[in-house]
Structure formats: C-alpha cells, structure tokens
Amino acid sequence: xxxxxxxxxxxxxxxxxxxxxxxxxxxxxxxxxxxxxxxxxxxxxxxxxxx
Amino acid sequence: xxxxxxxxxxxxxxxxxxxxxxxxxxxxxxxxxxxxxxxxxxxxxxxxxxxxxxxxxxxxxxxxxxxxxxxxxxxxxxxxxxxxxxxxxxxxxxxxxxxxxxxxxxxxxxxxxxxxxxxxxxxxxxxxxxxxxxxxxxxxxxxxxxxxxxxxxxxxxxxxxxxxxxxxxxxxxxxxxxxxxxxxxxxxxxxxxxxxxxxxxxxxxxxxxxxxxxxxxxxxxxxxxxxxxxxxxxxxxxxxxxxxxxxxxxxxxxxxxxxxxxxxxxxxxxxxxxxxxxxxxxxxxxxxxxxxxxxxxxxxxxxxxxxxxxxxxxxxxxxxxxxxxxxxxxxxxxxxxxxxxxxxxxxxxxxxxxxxxxxxxxxxxxxxxxxxxxxxxxxxxxxx
Numbered sequence: 001x002x003x004x005x006x007x008x009x010x011x012x013x014x015x016x017x018x019x020x021x022x023x024x025x026x027x028x029x030x031x032x033x034x035x036x037x038x039x040x041x042x043x044x045x046x047x048x049x050x051x
Numbered sequence: 052x053x054x055x056x057x058x059x060x061x062x063x064x065x066x067x068x069x070x071x072x073x074x075x076x077x078x079x080x081x082x083x084x085x086x087x088x089x090x091x092x093x094x095x096x097x098x099x100x101x102x103x104x105x106x107x108x109x110x111x112x113x114x115x116x117x118x119x120x121x122x123x124x125x126x127x128x129x130x131x132x133x134x135x136x137x138x139x140x141x142x143x144x145x146x147x148x149x150x151x152x153x154x155x156x157x158x159x160x161x162x163x164x165x166x167x168x169x170x171x172x173x174x175x176x177x178x179x180x181x182x183x184x185x186x187x188x189x190x191x192x193x194x195x196x197x198x199x200x201x202x203x204x205x206x207x208x209x210x211x212x213x214x215x216x217x218x219x220x221x222x223x224x225x226x227x228x229x230x231x232x233x234x235x236x237x238x239x240x241x242x243x244x245x246x247x248x249x250x251x252x253x254x255x256x257x258x259x260x261x262x263x264x265x266x267x268x269x270x271x272x273x274x275x276x277x278x279x280x281x282x283x284x285x286x287x288x289x290x291x292x293x294x295x296x297x298x299x300x301x302x303x304x305x306x307x308x309x310x311x312x313x314x315x316x317x318x319x320x321x322x323x324x325x326x327x328x329x330x331x332x333x334x335x336x337x338x339x340x341x342x343x344x345x346x347x348x349x350x351x352x353x354x355x356x357x358x359x360x361x362x363x364x365x366x367x368x369x370x371x372x373x374x375x376x377x378x379x380x381x382x383x384x385x386x387x388x389x390x391x392x393x394x395x396x397x398x399x400x401x402x403x404x405x406x407x408x409x410x411x412x413x414x415x416x417x418x419x420x421x422x423x424x425x426x427x428x429x430x431x432x433x434x435x
Contacts, residue, residue: 002188005409008291008358009327009362009429013209013358013359013360014208014414016204016208017205017208017209017360018203018360019204020200020201020202020203020204020205020207020208021201021202022207022387023197023198023200023201023204024197024198024199024201025132025201026197026201026203026305027084027169027196027197027199027200027314028198028200029199030197030198031097031192031408032169032193032196032197032198032199033055033194033198034143034166034196034281034368035168035169035172035192036142036143036145036160036165036169036199037140037143037160038168039106039152039164039168039171040142040152040159040160040164040165040168041061041137041138041139041142041163042136042138042289043136043153043305043312043329044151044152044153044164044231044290044297044301045315046285046286046290046291047151047152047153047164047290047291047294047296047297047302047304048153048298048301048302048305048312048322049297049298049302049316049319049320049322049323049324050302050312050315050316050317050319051291051317051319
C-alpha cells in the first residue's frame with residue numbers, strides 16, 4: 001500500500017503555510033492590503049455590471 | 052464599547068442617530084449569533100463526521116453549512132437595510148470563497164477581486180506619455196500580489212478545495228439549483244457502465260470534452276485575472292466581464308435597492324446578466340459548471356489539493372473496488388474516481404463519496420491513520 005511519508009503529509013503543507021504567512025506579511029507591509037481595502041470599501045461598478 | 056462597535060461596523064458616531072442603522076447593527080449581532088448557534092449545534096450533533104449518518108443527512112448538513120457560512124460572511128445588515136456596502140477595516144481581509152466585496156452584507160474582500168485590485172495599482176512616479184499612441188503609460192506598482200497569494204497559500208495548505216465544497220456562496224447556489232428534480236447530465240465513469248450505455252462512443256467523446264474544458268479555468272486565471280489587468284489595462288477584467296457571483300450577490304441586490312445604480316444599467320449589465328442566467332440554468336442539469344470550467348479561485352485552490360493538511364484517503368483494506376464496487380465514483384458529482392485519486396485537483400471535497408461508501412473506506416481529515424491504527428492511502432493508485 002502506498003502511504004505518504006510524514007514529511008510529505010505534514011512537512012510540505014506546513015512549509016507552504018509558513019511561506020504564505022510570510023508573503024501575506026510582506027504584502028501587507030508593502031501597501032497591498034491598503035490597495036485591497038481601498039477597492040473593497042467602495043461599490044465596485046465593474047463587479048456589479050455597471051462598468 | 053460604542054467605539055468598538057463603530058470601528059467594527061466602519062461607521063461614524065452620527066450614524067447612530069439613524070434608526071435604520073441601529074436596527075441593522077442589532078440585526079447583524081442577532082444573525083451572527085444565530086449562525087454560530089447553527090454551527091455549534093451541527094458540531095455537537097456530530098454531523099461533521101461525514102460517514103456517520105449516511106449521504107442523505109450529509110447532503111442536508113452540507114447545504115445548511117454552506118447557507119449558514121454565506122449568511123455569516125454577509126451579515127452586515129446595515130448594508131442590506133440601506134442598500135450600501137460595508138466600509139470598515141475588516142475589509143483588509145479576504146474571505147476564502149468567491150464572495151463579492153460589493154455584496155451589501157459582505158464583511159470581507161473576494162480574493163480574486165482583491166488580486167486584480169492590487170494589479171490595477173499603478174506607479175505614478177514612473178508614468179510616461181507615449182507621443183506615438185497619445186496615451187499615458189502607467190506601469191503596475193505591484194507585479195506580484197504577495198498579500199493575496201500568501202492568503203491563498205495559507206487556505207490552500209490547510210484545506211485545498213474544501214472551500215469550494217463547503218464555503219463558497221456561488222457553489223451553494225449551484226448546489227441548490229442542482230437539487231431541482233430533472234434529468235441530469237451525468238456521465239458514467241467506469242468502463243463497465245460506459246460499455247453498457249447506448250452510445251459508448253458518444254459517452255467517451257463527452258468525457259474527453261469535459262476533461263478538456265476543465266483546463267479553461269486555469270486559462271481564465273492566467274489571462275483574465277493576471278495577464279490582462281497587469282499588461283493590457285488597469286481593470287478587474289474577470290470581475291468586469293465574467294464573474295457571475297458579483298452580479299448575483301452584489302449587482303442584483305444593490306440595483307434593486309438603489310435606483311441611481313439601476314439607472315446606470317447598460318450593455319455590460321446585460322452581458323453579465325446573460326452569463327449569470329446561463330450558468331444558473333446549466334447548473335440545474337450539470338453539477339457546478341462554474342466551478343468545473345470557469346472559477347479562477349477554484350483553479351488556484353486545486354493546486355493545493357494534493358498537498359494540503361486536510362486530505363481524503365482510502366483505507367484499501369476495507370475498499371470493495373476489487374469486487375466491482377464503484378459506489379464512490381458513481382456518486383461523485385464532479386466525476387472523479389476517489390479510489391484512484393483521492394486528492395484529485397478537481398475534487399471539491401464535498402464529502403459525497405465519503406458519505407456514500409458502503410464500506411466506510413473513505414476518510415477525510417488531518418489524521419495520518421484511522422482510529423484502529425491502519426494506514427490510509429492518500430496518493431494515486433494505478434492498480435484500480
């Protein structure tokens with residue numbers, strides 16, 4: 001029976017998770033989070049089909 | 052306390068003099084409490100042990116979970132009462148599913164919309180006028196949306212496309228429509244049933260077509276979410292020309308509550324409405340056409356299915372496949388064979404296979420082994 005090693009089962013997702021957290025922190029400090037907020041707090045005319 | 056509420060709801064102090072706003076705030080708390088009560092009840096009753104009560108109970112639990120999650124993440128009742136949207140600080144964060152930030156009740160941002168918003172930012176210091184084309188060239192400020200990619204990596208590494216199966220509002224709408232009792236477009240998967248069908252050649256053709264069309268969602272991701280907003284023009288191309296979720300939970304409620312918005316409806320509204328109606332009609336006959344062929348968020352999460360912490364696994368010692376059982380493959384609404392590839396990128400982790408298996412050989416969760424200590428196979432099995 002093929003089973004995954006513990007590294008494949010838990011190690012890889014945890015590494016991806018940590019890299020993701022790092023990316024999020026970097027993006028937030030670089031002003032990307034503010035760009036998201038700026039867009040999200042106004043009615044997005046394109047999204048609702050009024051372009 | 053008042054300051055916290057005002058901060059949470061993104062409101063100024065004067066807003067509290069409006070009785071509709073106050074009613075909206077109270078209603079939001081009531082709705083959030085009710086949603087949490089539903090989740091706690093389902094957990095206490097053990098309804099998330101998927102194969103415990105059979106498929107019928109699980110399908111009901113799944114629909115309740117999807118609906119409750121939709122209500123919870125869109126419970127800014129002030130927006131629903133007044134035809135506006137939430138403008139507070141929680142919108143720094145994304146919700147995991149395809150939930151438009153222009154929905155009147157949305158507390159968070161949509162990851163796909165947010166990614167395009169980041170790509171649409173331009174660097175004013177490097178802008179220049181091109182005399183040949185008479186246009187102002189504005190290079191993007193961000194070439195990589197680290198904030199959103201990081202968010203998707205975290206969610207993906209935790210649970211992969213589980214989000215599509217249980218926590219996506221548009222997925223829920225498609226699931227509800229698929230419940231309408233009409234003849235469904237469902238193709239047999241195992242060779243025995245294909246050969247037994249009236250037109251095995253046609254079945255194989257449509258199976259191939261379905262497989263090919265599933266790659267389209269990756270094309271939508273690369274072209275409409277990344278390439279066009281970055282290179283061609285600063286526009287949320289996918290949201291503007293395709294996204295049916297934005298039209299359904301953002302456009303329709305806002306336009307119905309706000310006459311000035313409704314007056315602006317034009318050809319683009321018609322295009323998006325046509326896409327939405329087409330997808331909703333197809334959803335009655337075909338399981339989740341948007342998730343299968345179009346959704347760029349599903350395309351991103353699908354990359355994490357094989358490596359996520361939450362996984363599906365097969366207990367080969369219990370599985371009856373060798374005796375000709377294909378119960379899971381025949382039940383899978385996405386047309387996957389869970390015994391062959393339990394963590395297929397196309398799997399939305401809806402739990403149907405798990406709830407259907409007569410041998411209880413399919414497991415889902417974070418555990419590496421079953422309760423009795425036997426190993427679970429999470430990888431591809433070429434023998435079946």
